[in-house]
Amino acid sequence: MTRILLRNKLDDCIAAWQKAGFSVLAPVKRHEMSSFGEVQKSGDMALDLILTERTIKDQFFPQTEPLIKYKIGKQQIDSETMTPPEKKRVFFGVRPCDASGLAIDDPLFGWDYKDDYWFRRRDNSVIVTIACAQADDFCMCTSVKLSPDSAKGADVLLRPLLEGSGWQIEVFTERGKALLEIVSSLLLEGNGHTFPLPQVPEKFDLEKVMAWLGDKENFESQFWKDIALRCVGCGSCTFLCPTCHCFDIQDEGDTYQGIRRKNWDSCSFALFTMHTSGHNPRNTQSTRWRQRIMHKFNYYRGKFGVNSCSGCGRCTRQCPVDMGITETLQAITNLPR
């Protein structure tokens, strides 16, 4: 017996969740940019977007995060750790690829050291994924063995009803169950006709790609030089990626005090691997692009058993020179055996 959330009950749900101490975040479009932001009512939500331009990752791993506040004294330096608020949050309307991204990154942040900044937020957040009703030319979840209705990373999965009146609910976790409990009186029991999933064609042969990348012979292949020729070396693909997680730690301050911050960094930047000596082991853009692909489809899998890509396609969608993971992996797929 499944339950249904009606669109016209959404405002009541938001109110109920808020009353229970949750902030509700959903896709919003503000200042010509779509991202996840706090909403007060369903009208604030932009649920019809195929995908927000910014990923949900931002809400767990912000682009800049203060870690430590310090004061420079005559004899010693006083410091104070800054931790994120213990705010309970509902993420409503997350796309399966973004939610998967969180799940993909969890092992990374909890591997040798449990990143409090990540997990404090993860533990206090409930992810309500909505399965996709549409896809565009850049979507490629199926190519990485996910799907438009993947429940990976989701506490609750909603499937849109055909007539658009609401969503059919699937619950996967205790956290999801608890969230729905708050609004149980607002939900209907029953089965509806759900919207058919969009066709997302497989664009590359992941098995072949992984095999090719795993072959050490190919590391120095001319392939990398050719494929990355037009890469201009910006960080937009990494910063808009739901799984890219590299960061840098910087102290910012003046004479008397300052803050140590954790900032996003990108393997696309020449500075990423620059040594103090001036030597740069990845001194060309092709080696940087190779690193990005290798990290996602070889090294990460080697360490954590999953590929670090959830198939959202943002890398291609926003690339100023129309590059992206899809093109590269397609090209590998098409290489002669």
Place this chain on the structure above:
Amino acid sequence: MAKIGVFVCHCGENIASKVDTGNLVKALSDHPGVEICNEYKYFCSDPGQETVKRAIRENNLTGVVVAACSPRMHETTFRKACAEAGLNPYMLELANIREQCSWVHSDKDQATEKAIEITRSLVEKVKRNNELKPISVPVTRRALVIGGGIAGIQAALDIAGAGREVILVEREPSIGGHMSQLSETFPTLDCSQCILTPRMVEAIQHPNIKVLTYSEVEEVDGYIGNFKVKVRKKARYVDIDKCTGCGDCIQKCPVKKIPSEFECGLGNRTAIYTPFAQAVPNKPVIDKNRCTYFKNGKCKICQKTCQIENCIDFEMQDTYEEYEVGAIVVATGFQIQDTSVYGEYGYGKYKDVITGLSFERLASASGPTAGKILRPSDGKEPETVVFIQCAGSRDPSKGVKYCSKICCMYTAKHAMLYAHKHHGSNSKIFYMDIRAAGKGYDEFTRRAIEEDEAEYLRGRVSKVFEENGKLIVRGVDTLLGKPVEVAADMVVLATAIVPQPDAKEFAKRIGIGYDEYGFYNEAHLKLRPVETATAGIYLCGACQSPKDIPDSVAQASAAAAKVLGLFSREQLEREPVVAAVGESTCAGCWGCVYACPYNAIEQKEIRDRNGNLIKEVASVNPGLCQGCGTCVTFCRSNSIDLAGFTEKQIFAEVMAL
């Protein structure tokens, strides 16, 4: 780790009455990196300085901030103290809590707070100061003097007389300049040629002076102590090493009616000529534009006349010579203004309206009239001569704004010479003011009026026109408040002194500044009057501003003294506040090269070990850099920095505010 000493000076009561120095000391003692903080009544006094020195030694201080008066006052004092205590003198900053704090604020709390902030920010700056060493630049002890007029000759003789080599470059065929055209000179009335010619001869015969006439300075590269100069020796068509100066060729030249520049057109010369009889070197030059051979391909009479083989060479080309010099004296002189702008004075229309310089030639014993004052139109002696002063000077509408300085004196002299040469003469002088400041000058003009009966009329001339064979000068006598008309036989215009026509272009070529007219800028009008803003280049004579002979000569000797001062050492020590380029990040856009006011930034090639060009980068020549930092601000990639005011220092200073 930084160990900074902070020394708070009371300056008697000057600081202490308005700044709570106790609080200042307390605040700074609590500042990170401050090792010791003291206060004292007068840190600039000997015991005060001793305290600083002892503190440096005992605490191994790495930097010092003296919170006292303006760095313009005592920076040197405390730098010296630092150096004596073994600390690099550039590891010092002065916090100006007197001129810019205690003296200008009345509220003690606010003044104290400000003093604390100023001092703290300079502590942060000084933590990032670098040890600097004065820059040593080798000095080539040879001077270039540009211009062979009296100023250039004097400078050359003074420098050569002190035992240093001089290259004296003159663009005319002879040295001597304008002074050689003058008849007698005020206020002594000694003959110009008589006092100048011995100097000219001395210059050309001096073992330390190489005189290059008919030559021009084409390029100046390098910097103080190390200039490279390219001189173009224009083709003279006469080999001056072979020529004996016999003058036969001049006699035989068939082209005889060329108006002589030297004689202001009052006399003629030939196509092969020396500009004047006493020319130095007294060797002719062929005027290519007037020579029959160069025009028609036939003649060569001079060559046939010449007894010396290959002395006259029609195939001669311009040649270039390069010299290395350590200092440059610019003495390029002046021109007189083209007076045709004053149509109402009839210059150019009436032959007997002439310039003061032409009058000099008429009055000169070696001139076209052998010293007789005769009218150019008919060769008759004029009975009445009207002199119009400020015919161009002090006239912003048609002439120049400034005073040409010499005209009052030479006009008085002209009236006097005219009276001496022509008894019963009648001189009338229209003037605005009589400016006769100078030794013996006022006495001189008084003499012209009282003994030689020059009649001075205060007022301007509105018109000169011809009527019945006379030049009618219509003007106004402002003292009487009446219009006047004078029937004159000759009118002499005291034309304005202007820079050489190519003065600005030449200044750009050698890298010195000029004013709106084209007179060259001195580094400081009062305190550095013979130096230019470009180190190692000095000025003398009328290229800087209108000057008479005594001033030109005085300035020439002053410039020579500056040069000799520079040449007194083999190495030159310069303030190390200069820019330097980070070559690894320089993008080679050359913006700094354009921005540098001193042409101190050059392009440098970076090559790998095999000699292949990797890239071109900017490179600051520390000998030329004056330390303004304009390049630093321009550089987008932040690849240039200025010692003493580095990006790190300023950043720290601002971030501590």
Place this chain on the structure above:
Amino acid sequence: MGIQEQYRSEAAALLSSGEVKLVIGFGAGSTADRRRPLFARTPEEAEKFVLDAACIANLSTYLVAEGLLSDGKKVGVFLKPDGIRSVNILISEAQLKPEQVVILGYAIENGKDVVPLEGCNISDFSIGEKIRSHTPPTHVIEAAEKIEAMSAEERFEFWKEEFAKCIKCYACRQVCPMCYCRRCIVDVNQPQWVSTSSHTLGNFEWNLVRAFHLAGRCAACGACDRACPVNIPLRLVNYRMGKEVRSAFDYVAGENSDQKPVLASFKQDDPETFIL
């Protein structure tokens, strides 16, 4: 023969004759409406060139790619007038040698018609007035005027919101042909003039510095604006800077290749009404 075929064969001829080692043009993109930079080294590869009204990118960016021109060999490149202005600026800033660039010039008229521009060397395109009188798209002017009409507080709020979106991915910088410095001012950490962090202050500083560094150097191609993944209207600032140097110094960046950098030169009578 359409312009696409004509330029394909010109590019092929340049490659087959050996005059150029490479032609940078456009190829088909990942979707029907996208074009992507295409690098052709052989006449056969030149057959893949596409030239139509969707070819709006300023390919001159690639001319300053590290090492591209260091062998002294020539490169051909498809350029619109904005790209030609860029090349002029790059030449005047000594980043390019004019003889190393063969230009396949074209213009897009009325947003749809692609017309050829005559010539192949940069000197052929010294079409002063044509390049000088270029006007940015109306929507850019209108948007800029709207901002200028605001109060200072409103303007600040507007840009604060816009810059708050910035993630410091530096796409604006990387696609800009004028950002050829191998070390950008933001990457200088001693001292850290521009806060590295992508908080609003750091973003504000970064975007102001970039706009200042482009003042009098921006070819107004709009590449930064298009590249920005978070849709900050970057070209408005650059447009405003261009307007300033034009009105104050009568200077249009990229008019010709002999220009002196506007901020490294001066006139004694430059305007200074704002100086007390």
Place this chain on the structure above:
Amino acid sequence: MSEPFEPKIVAFVCTYCTYAGADLAGTSRLKYAPNVRIVRLPCTGRISPMFILKALQKGADSVLVSGCHPGDCHFTAGNYHARRRWTVFRALLSFTGIPEERIRFSWISAAEGAKFAELINEITDDTRKLGPFTQYQELQKVIETQSTY
């Protein structure tokens, strides 16, 4: 909240003219508002726009940039270059909402001690009227707080 607002003013000046002018104000014992902090540079040509941004970040409510009059630059042309930079930078600041009234430029010679004193008073008064530059200072405050999510 009875304490009156005391503006913080940072002045970037060249050492040869305006700094000397400020010294002259001192030797002449002219009184002016104590709100200004002077940063001494060799020449206006050395004054980078970054200095102004950092002063604002450090809480300056107004900034003054001052140097030698045109033609009087000790370094002959540094101030001419600076003037161009300021023209452009001022337009940029204005366009991005940093009010022109908060960023002031002046020529003050070594002889103009009185002008310096008067200008500092004027800027202090004007800034007092404008109030603190909270909009910019807010950016710095935000940095110092923990992200809200």
